[in-house]
Amino acid sequence: MNEFCLEIRSANKSFPGVKALDQASFRLRKGSIHALLGENGAGKSTLIKIITGVHKQDSGKLFINGKEETLNNPNDATKFGISVVHQERNLIRRFSVGENLMLNNLPKTPLGLIDYDEITIKSKKWLEMMDLDIDPKTVVSELTVAKMQLCEIAKALSLKAKILLLDEPTSSLSPQESENLFTLLKKIVRDEGVSIVFVSHKLEEVFNICDDVTVLRDGENACTSEDIKNLDRQKLVRLMIGRDEQIVKSARKIKNAKDTILALRNVKTELGHRNIDLELNRSEIIGLYGLVGAGRTELMKCLIGQDKITDGDVIVNGKKVTINSPKTALEKFKIGYISEDRKKEGLILIHNVLDNTSITVWSQIRKAFGFVSDGMIANKVDSYIRQLEVKTPSNYQLISNLSGGNQQKISVAKWLAAGTDILIIDEPTVGIDIKTKAYLHELIIKLADNGTSIILISSDMPEMISLADKILVMKDFQMSGIVENDHDYDAVSSKIMEFIHT
């Protein structure tokens, strides 16, 4: 009778100091794929946590299959067939695929021991249903990131999930892998009658696979369960950020085409890179594109001396050099690296804004006996914190209390403060909302225009094509080709894909 398998009516939820949800509503049609959109901090995660029973709404009602229900904990949600696949992997890496799939429901022999044959048979069923060609006995850590993602979905289905929540499932997948995932999602919706809630920052994907859209902005509905056919990209962006999207002007002109600041010649590394050649000119943005596991981040870590280069030449400003640590890279050659993993490698979460932004400049600004005061630091970095419009109540706020976008701004700001000549930027906009993303894009272009040379690693094809001057494609720890970027999306992207698949 009721076509909605899940409905939330006027939910409110407050946390100390913030109203996370303000009269938010949400309706999921049976057998549909429903996009849940919004910038970071708009209340998406809170809504998901209410649906999965992690949080309880302060007021408002929740209906499952037309009946009002209360979810007190995640187990309740599981009982109703609600399952969530998080951005973070929830598989046990040292267990086999089969063990992971059956973990909540391990088959036992009459003696009470685990029945491994039965695990293989049962899990095989779920893997086949998803057209996954994986041996259930494979250890999870040997799978690619994409396969792990698919296994998580298989695991969710094995729990008899009827409502599946996917939180940014494609953030670490290549376009091809995402495409495969979408085919599968459509298949399970059609064949198994599953309904899917899909959270993503990539609007292309939303238009590709979703039927309905709900947009949250500052905890309120900007639109509720709208049919996607009534919307286009422009409208959707306006709903999300409350204004039109600023499209980054892409066609940059490089002034002096030949002013090589960094070159790698036939480089080999201890991590397995070989025959790596690379040339970076002043004021140039070169992109490193490749699938996850192509060795891009690893190559950059070798360049800054975190891991070793075993053969070949590194040439900075025309001179052959050896860079044996990030400290040398920064202090001697002014090379900086903005990590893709800002929480683990980029920032110190338990320290404040001021300390995080200034970590790269302490050696520069110290006086006699190493004296460095907060005042001296603020003098040095305040302008960058303000220039990047970091939203923080004070410079003494802990980084862990900032939103993802603002954290990313801090991890950029500390390298601006360091005054680098060469900046390596690794996946700058993963998990970042559209507004901050556009801002960071403009910033990267401005930096390059002002003389910084940039190596950009990104798996986001539109981002790569709108920013890079030339694109190096990597595959299996080798360079597989160079594409001069004329910013013609279709032509350039197909050239890139060719290099990846040859």
Next chain:
Amino acid sequence: MNKKIPNFIFTNQFGLLCLVLIFIVIFSTVTDGFTSRFNIFALSRVIAIDIMIGLAMMVVILTGGLNLALGAIGVCAAMFGGWCMEVLEIPIIPSILLMLGMGSFLGWINGFITVKTGVHSFIVTLATMSIYFGFMTMLTEAEAFRRLPELFTDFGSAKLFNKYISPLLLVSVATCFVLFYVFRFTDIGRKLIAAGANPEAAELSGISVNRMFIYCHVLSGFLGALAAILLTTRIGAAIPSMAGQLGMDWLLPAFLAPVIGGTLLSGGKLSVFGTMLGAVLVTLLTNGLYLLDVGEFWIRFFLGIILLMAVLLDRTREYFTLRKVIVS
């Protein structure tokens, strides 16, 4: 931008200060002799050493590690100093410098092994504790050095401020101020803290984390030797058993002071004056209970309970980090 330094009232140190005052009031009313000149002087000598031991452990906890060999390093430094002064007849000041050098060197060995092998400092220092102590016992044949220069031992029994306070306490408090300065106002101190908080991020931000970790261990050895010097002047001799079997008597006060004082066990956040107050609190408590005729074993029991409670506090602190300054 408003630069509001959080109110002192909300800090951990203020809470500790209140506790210290409360215990002072309680003990001076319910016991005889707590406020006597003799007792306060004795307290000040014990507090001085406990502060120093606490600081020595604090600087390694900063790296997210620990130094079980602290007591062994202290005893080694003391015995080495005793040998220098008594057998080699080296003057006091050079002897003291040699003792500090010995402590630093033993700390360096800990740090070097920890960094190069990547093994947790728990295992490394457990091993070196045994090695240092065993080696020392072998060389000294477990004989004490009891004929130290008078000037040296006089320092430990000297009385200041109307004979209430030992000069040893001044040394410890001065050390606190120096450390506070280093961690709060120098680039090297900030780097030590950053390296302890998130080694990966610090390394990629151009800090040599390995070198910082070695510095921390060296500093720990240095402060351990300093504590041993204070202890040697206090008891007037260098004795192999001055810190118990394998130097383990130092471990409980060494962990209690920093953990109570607000130093994060996972590293990257410390409190110099918190450690000082922690040491004061623990010593007061022990002393007061002694005066109340509570048995030795009960006191150990209580100290163990306090350490567990402090660790619990440490866990909650990690989740609800509200304090905004990293050094205080």
